[in-house]
Amino acid sequence: xxxxxxxxxxxxxxxxxxxxxxxxxxxxxxxxxxxxxxxxxxxxxxxxxxxxxxxxxxxxxxxxxxxxxxxxxxxxxxxxxxxxxxxxxxxxxxxxxxxxxxxxxxxxxxxxxxxxxxxxxxxxxxxxxxxxxxxxxxxxxxxxxxxxxxxxxxxxxxxxxxxxxxxxxxxxxxxxxxxxxxxxxxxxxxxxxxxxxxxxxxxxxxxxxxxxxxxxxxxxxxxxxxxxxxxxxxxxxxxxxxxxxxxxxxxxxxxxxxxxxxxxxxxxxxxxxxxxxxxxxxxxxxxxxxxxxxxxxxxxxxxxxxxxxxxxxxxxxxxxxxxxxxxxxxxxxxxxxxxxxxxxxxxxxxxxxxxxxxxxxxxxxxxxxxxxxxxxxxxxxxxxxxxxxxxxxxxxx
Amino acid sequence: xxxxxxxxxxxxxxxxxxxxxxxxxxxxxxxxxxxxxxxxxxxxxxxxxxxxxxxxxxxxxxxxxxxxxxxxxxxxxxxxxxxxxxxxxxxxxxxxxxxxxxxxxxxxxxxxxxxxxxxxxxxxxxxxxxxxxxxxxxxxxxxxxxxxxxxxxxxxxxxxxxxxxxxxxxxxxxxxxxxxxxxxxxxxxxx
Numbered sequence: 001x002x003x004x005x006x007x008x009x010x011x012x013x014x015x016x017x018x019x020x021x022x023x024x025x026x027x028x029x030x031x032x033x034x035x036x037x038x039x040x041x042x043x044x045x046x047x048x049x050x051x052x053x054x055x056x057x058x059x060x061x062x063x064x065x066x067x068x069x070x071x072x073x074x075x076x077x078x079x080x081x082x083x084x085x086x087x088x089x090x091x092x093x094x095x096x097x098x099x100x101x102x103x104x105x106x107x108x109x110x111x112x113x114x115x116x117x118x119x120x121x122x123x124x125x126x127x128x129x130x131x132x133x134x135x136x137x138x139x140x141x142x143x144x145x146x147x148x149x150x151x152x153x154x155x156x157x158x159x160x161x162x163x164x165x166x167x168x169x170x171x172x173x174x175x176x177x178x179x180x181x182x183x184x185x186x187x188x189x190x191x192x193x194x195x196x197x198x199x200x201x202x203x204x205x206x207x208x209x210x211x212x213x214x215x216x217x218x219x220x221x222x223x224x225x226x227x228x229x230x231x232x233x234x235x236x237x238x239x240x241x242x243x244x245x246x247x248x249x250x251x252x253x254x255x256x257x258x259x260x261x262x263x264x265x266x267x268x269x270x271x272x273x274x275x276x277x278x279x280x281x282x283x284x285x286x287x288x289x290x291x292x293x294x295x296x297x298x299x300x301x302x303x304x305x306x307x308x309x310x311x312x313x314x315x316x317x318x319x320x321x322x323x324x325x326x327x328x329x330x331x332x333x334x335x336x337x338x339x340x341x342x343x344x345x346x347x348x349x350x351x352x353x354x355x356x357x358x359x360x361x362x363x364x365x366x367x368x369x370x371x372x373x374x375x376x377x378x379x380x381x382x383x384x385x386x387x388x389x390x391x392x393x394x395x396x397x
Numbered sequence: 398x399x400x401x402x403x404x405x406x407x408x409x410x411x412x413x414x415x416x417x418x419x420x421x422x423x424x425x426x427x428x429x430x431x432x433x434x435x436x437x438x439x440x441x442x443x444x445x446x447x448x449x450x451x452x453x454x455x456x457x458x459x460x461x462x463x464x465x466x467x468x469x470x471x472x473x474x475x476x477x478x479x480x481x482x483x484x485x486x487x488x489x490x491x492x493x494x495x496x497x498x499x500x501x502x503x504x505x506x507x508x509x510x511x512x513x514x515x516x517x518x519x520x521x522x523x524x525x526x527x528x529x530x531x532x533x534x535x536x537x538x539x540x541x542x543x544x545x546x547x548x549x550x551x552x553x554x555x556x557x558x559x560x561x562x563x564x565x566x567x568x569x570x571x572x573x574x575x576x577x578x579x580x581x582x583x584x585x586x587x588x
Contacts, residue, residue: 041441044443045442054448077549118504123496126500344454352449387450
């Protein structure tokens with residue numbers, strides 16, 4: 001009997017795919033007796049040709065043309081004669097090796113600096129704010145082989161020379177570039193909408209309204225009345241903002257704006273911020289120089305929120321929630337590619353999802369905490385990228 | 398009995414691992430129930446998904462970021478990028494499209510006539526620099542090396558044919574004209 005049980009267990013391990021059996025009946029059945037065999041049609045997907053094999057089919061001239069196109073933006077120079085020779089003979093496989101070497105050059109760190117500076121519109125110095133802090137952090141991470149997630153989770157800011165220094169908001173926590181006054185001042189706006197939108201556009205390549213499986217909406221009754229409504233009772237459109245179609249977007253905006261509730265319009269942290277509307281000011285403004293929360297009651301003053309379905313206590317935890325999502329890596333790969341290839345944001349977001357996803361998967365297969373360098377190597381050595389078609393691209397033989 | 402059940406178990410297990418019907422040994426004794434070999438299920442093999450091709454929008458003529466332009470220029474004339482010869486260009490960085498967001502200047506990578514004019518003004522110290530004039534004294538002879546450094550490609554006969562020669566210009570003026578033309582060309586200053 002024990003053996004019969006073993007048979008059943010073994011069969012169960014087959015997950016019913018191949019054969020079914022039934023006992024011959026009666027408690028004293030001598031064993032399991034197979035009396036019926038039935039089959040189910042099975043669909044098997046042929047394996048995809050490994051990337052390395054496809055990469056090896058990229059020709060020398062294609063590799064040279066792609067390298068010449070991206071090198072100035074990636075490393076601030078043109079390919080050397082030696083690199084050109086290697087690319088000519090080694091094609092796509094050689095390009096990957098060249099890319100790996102390029103991402104260790106100082107020029108690549110400078111490219112990362114400029115990319116983030118442009119994305120966050122932060123550079124130079126003025127009004128007591130160091131606009132270079134976001135770019136400095138990006139360059140530091142690249143130079144030191146740090147995970148790209150630390151752009152949002154680093155516990156320190158850095159000078160241009162890589163020397164650690166405190167970030168400048170005065171907040172009791174640090175969240176990489178998000179806790180720099182350059183970013184916070186640039187994105188200051190009523191209800192903290194611009195801060196929220198900049199974060200999701202820049203680091204998740206998303207916009208409002210977004211898929212509710214990515215960002216579950218905040219319950220309607222937790223929001224102030226302005227954002228609860230979708231339509232008036234008489235179905236008129238209303239006159240404020242996007243009419244009365246408020247809840248759809250603000251049920252998500254609210255979640256992303258709340259961690260910014262204690263940062264004033266100069267990017268300084270104010271622990272006593274209430275998040276409450278100042279009735280003497282325009283909608284969305286709180287005092288002093290702060291912005292109104294979407295939330296009602298005590299939640300208005302709290303930095304607690306829910307980001308991409310995760311409960312967070314403050315901006316640092318919100319940043320970790322974003323940076324730990326695969327979407328962040330894919331978005332970064334898209335965004336940096338857009339910077340190098342002079343694509344608009346929408347053009348970068350239109351890069352094929354399967355290509356970006358496969359490149360990020362390759363980076364993740366090598367490390368659970370990919371660097372920007374690894375993301376760039378994987379995406380730019382993807383055969384589809386190396387063979388990208390671009391009208392008007394001049395390929396010099 | 399135990400042995401028979403064990404064999405049946407093995408048969409089932411082998412079917413499981415192989416995921417197709419396997420030969421079934423004729424084990425049971427006479428009169429015992431015969432296990433029936435699993436039959437091979439129909440398998441449909443669907444092709445692997447094709448990787449998408451990447452279609453980029455048409456290339457637009459735009460400048461490299463200012464700092465990258467400067468680096469390429471420095472490489473082309475074989476001077477370090479921090480050399481004072483580039484100070485004139487650096488002093489006009491924002492005019493030449495560099496960003497300084499803190500002071501309200503966004504990057505502008507359009508290759509406008511005004512920007513070209515400012516760039517050419519900034520080339521004056523470079524094209525009169527004795528080190529450059531010595532190193533690139535003969536543009537035609539220097540072209541193979543210049544093309545690799547400036548453009549990242551071998552030079553072509555057309556590169557040499559396009560050099561300014563004669564036309565009433567003195568040798569010094571022709572050299573200077575070539576210096577300005579080559580150091581302000583699209584191939585050097587755009588991706």
